[in-house]
Amino acid sequence: MQKSIYVCCGTGIATSTVIAKKVGQALKDNGIQHKISQGTVANAPTFVQTNKPDAIVSSADVNGNVGETPVISGRPFLTGIKKNEAIDELLNALK
């Protein structure tokens, strides 16, 4: 089943674009069908309400109400530091 991931950052343009590419690659490497949507962290609650993604990967703190949706830090996908741990966390969230 296709998994839906919302990737976001403050502006929704710069860092989230890089993170989205890295997340997409990691999911592909793990054979997970997915659809990635990209946007701003401010829009995360709205996106969750309307699209019910399986996980959120964000480089900014998510302060809005996203219910039970798992939130994974996007920072490791940017810097490479603890990236494998972040991928594991994402894979677990998608199980």
Place this chain on the structure above:
Amino acid sequence: MEIKEYFHDSCVYFLNLEHRDDVLKKMSENVQEQSLVKASFGRAILDREKEFPTGLDTDHIGVALPHTDKEHVITPFIAVGVLEHPVSFQLMGGGNVEIEVDIVFMLGVTDPSAQVEVLQQLMEMIQNEELSNKLESAQTKGEVISSLQHFTSLMS
């Protein structure tokens, strides 16, 4: 546009400042003097950094990537601020955690889809310890630019 084309002597700064906002102000004023950004850029950068911090740390260097919406930018650029002593920035998506930043890469983004490659390369660069050390110890603008360009040519 390749990443090395974004780096110019005129956008390299050696800064001896204490506070994050002073670093951001100094750099944005300069890019505005060069007409790379609109007058609204400086305020937008300060507000954005406060709301969505951009500090990132690796094992060997702390960087910040201040940027803001494309409507404030006229010509794409990457300004490089080499800080003579580390300045506290908040960690990107890290609650209120502060990190010590050595180099500031201020991004003037006009076309995110074209510039994603540049940001990705920048991220690879900061993961490289040798380059990070070279940047931190650079004494002249020329040394900063040549280290960056040397490294980007290795990646392409």
